[in-house]
Structure formats: structure tokens, C-alpha cells
Amino acid sequence: MRDICLPCHVEYRVALVGVTVLEVVDGAVYAIYAADVLSCPRCGHSIVCARTLSTPLEHWHSSFADALSGALALEARDPNRIVRVYGRVRDALAAEKGDQSS
Ligand SMILES: [Zn+2]
Numbered sequence: 001m002r003d004i005c006l007p008c009h010v011e012y013r014v015a016l017v018g019v020t021v022l023e024v025v026d027g028a029v030y031a032i033y034a035a036d037v038l039s040c041p042r043c044g045h046s047i048v049c050a051r052t053l054s055t056p057l058e059h060w061h062s063s064f065a066d067a068l069s070g071a072l073a074l075e076a077r078d079p080n081r082i083v084r085v086y087g088r089v090r091d092a093l094a095a096e097k098g099d100q101s102s
Helices: 064-077 089-096
Strands: 015-024 026-039 046-049 082-086
Touching: 015 046, 015 064, 015 089, 026 064, 046 064, 082 089
Parallel strands: 015 082
Antiparallel strands: 015 026, 026 046
């Protein structure tokens, strides 16, 4: 399945390979997974797309804490490699207001 920009009717292109997605629910990171950033070559709209066959690492996995600290260290070095996605609208609104409790 190809990812298509609906307004432009063209296929998204890979813009950045290898980002780490931190899925935030109720203000805390719930899951971590690998993805790529795709971009429309016409309008520039970007999407994050999970491309790997690996399953998300969820908060109850034994290696979650180490993976999260690694992701936060990576974010300090290269913020473009970390994407936070909010499971609920209220989490996104809190993040916009500067609540970085996750
Ligand atoms: Zn487009």
C-alpha cells in the first residue's frame, strides 16, 4: 500500500529514515516504536509512518525503562529523531501549553 497525499494525488516520499515515536497517553509515555517520516514532494505535508516489522515496545515490557531513557538521551542530542504522538486530544493540548510531564 502506498501512502498518498489526498489534496495533491501524489505519493509521499521518505524524508527521514529512523525516528523514534513516543506514544503519550494520560501524560505518560505508553509505547515506543520505530518509524520513518514521509513527505509530499508537492505540498510538503509530512506524516510519520511505522515501517518496521517490529512491534511497539509498551510500558509493561521489561526493557521499556531502558528504551525510554535511551530515547530521551537521543532527543537531547537530535530532537528531530523523536516524535511524540498523543493518544488523546487533552494530552496534545497539555503539551501545547508546555506541560512536559511525560
Ligand atoms: Zn501534498
